[in-house]
Amino acid sequence: MSSILPPRVRKRIAGAASRLRRYAGEGWRAVGAIERVAGRHHPVEAIPLRDLRDRHAPGQVDQYWTRHTVNSTPFRAAAESRRYLERRFDEHPRFREMMELYGDHRDGVILDYGCGPGDDVVGFTLHSRAKRIIGMDVSPRALGLTRARLALHGEALGRAELIQTADDATRVPLPDASVDYLHSGGVLHHASDPEGVLRELHRVVKPGGRGCVMVYNQHSVWLHLYTAYTCQIVEGKFAGQSALDAFTHNVDGEDCPLARCYTPDEFLAICRRAGFEAEFVGGYLSRTELDALADRNAAIAHPALAPAHRAFLEELRVDADGLPTYRGFHAGVGGVFRLRRP
Numbered sequence: 001m002s003s004i005l006p007p008r009v010r011k012r013i014a015g016a017a018s019r020l021r022r023y024a025g026e027g028w029r030a031v032g033a034i035e036r037v038a039g040r041h042h043p044v045e046a047i048p049l050r051d052l053r054d055r056h057a058p059g060q061v062d063q064y065w066t067r068h069t070v071n072s073t074p075f076r077a078a079a080e081s082r083r084y085l086e087r088r089f090d091e092h093p094r095f096r097e098m099m100e101l102y103g104d105h106r107d108g109v110i111l112d113y114g115c116g117p118g119d120d121v122v123g124f125t126l127h128s129r130a131k132r133i134i135g136m137d138v139s140p141r142a143l144g145l146t147r148a149r150l151a152l153h154g155e156a157l158g159r160a161e162l163i164q165t166a167d168d169a170t171r172v173p174l175p176d177a178s179v180d181y182l183h184s185g186g187v188l189h190h191a192s193d194p195e196g197v198l199r200e201l202h203r204v205v206k207p208g209g210r211g212c213v214m215v216y217n218q219h220s221v222w223l224h225l226y227t228a229y230t231c232q233i234v235e236g237k238f239a240g241q242s243a244l245d246a247f248t249h250n251v252d253g254e255d256c257p258l259a260r261c262y263t264p265d266e267f268l269a270i271c272r273r274a275g276f277e278a279e280f281v282g283g284y285l286s287r288t289e290l291d292a293l294a295d296r297n298a299a300i301a302h303p304a305l306a307p308a309h310r311a312f313l314e315e316l317r318v319d320a321d322g323l324p325t326y327r328g329f330h331a332g333v334g335g336v337f338r339l340r341r342p
């Protein structure tokens with residue numbers, strides 16, 4: 001947003017905003033107002049958004065994710081948005097390292113497939129040297145939040161753009177071999193045709209291009225302890241359902257139409273069929289899982305726990321930081337896979 005104030009005055013106001021930010025605690029509304037006066041907010045129209053909705057009737061998956069977003073509170077100030085990114089790393093041990101956030105990506109094109117309300121699009125914009133960051137999602141609500149958030153950050157101008165797609169879209173609307181780096185966190189397990197999407201993502205990634213994808217990990221404390229024991233046995237939820245069915249309803253909201261949970265080998269096979277070289281890195285952990293671990297011994301001793309869950313819990317080990325591992329990999333729900341297009 002251009003400001004009517006002369007640069008010298010704007011600089012002083014911006015300095016005051018940054019001092020206030022240090023003391024403001026949760027008083028972000030005031031900080032946002034000052035940033036606006038200083039000309040540091042931009043109109044949302046400054047962030048390009050390609051809307052392809054008219055080509056597709058929204059299906060069940062699109063409708064659910066239009067109603068529901070992972071974080072639906074709009075940010076009011078750039079500093080608040082930055083701080084949230086740090087908090088997210090604190091809440092998920094190993095998340096940052098495993099997902100290789102944010103990397104250098106100098107002059108590269110990054111695609112964040114299923115960007116949601118924009119944490120990683122904003123993070124790549126602020127912390128990588130990519131020349132273009134594309135966020136794509138089925139949810140107009142999530143894209144609206146991403147767009148408004150990017151508008152808080154001057155770094156996004158001319159570099160970030162957003163594309164509205166649909167769950168039943170058979171094409172990713174980008175040219176062949178146009179993307180250097182693919183990022184997708186917590187999306188493909190919700191897609192009706194994850195392998196079809198991965199084939200398309202393979203088409204748009206350049207030969208030699210890399211990627212990092214998170215899908216839900218079946219070898220996780222979330223499935224074998226939190227779902228099978230805490231939710232189903234202790235809380236008596238999801239009676240008569242398998243743990244995998246219960247997982248679909250306890251991970252992203254009870255009405256979530258689809259949330260698959262893959263063994264590493266299952267998802268590696270899907271990536272390879274889509275044409276990628278792929279490697280499993282491990283599962284990063286959620287606070288819910290770390291809290292559930294206090295009940296591990298009680299779960300193992302409980303007669304109603306199915307043998308497969310007990311065997312998993314008995315095989316758990318801990319790393320030097322006390323984080324649970326299973327067969328040499330971290331046992332969190334965020335299963336991370338590194339990809340490369342040969």
Ligand SMILES: C[S@@+](CC[C@H](N)C(=O)[O-])C[C@H]1O[C@@H](n2cnc3c(N)ncnc32)[C@H](O)[C@@H]1O
Pocket residue numbers: 061065066070113114115116117118119120136137138139142165166167168184185186187190191192252
């Ligand atoms: C759990 S959120 C993750 C958002 C973001 N990647 C993050 O890490 O915070 C899942 C996102 O996937 C999107 N999504 C679901 N199905 C999709 C599909 N078939 N294609 C693209 N995005 C999809 C949803 O709209 C939602 O924003």
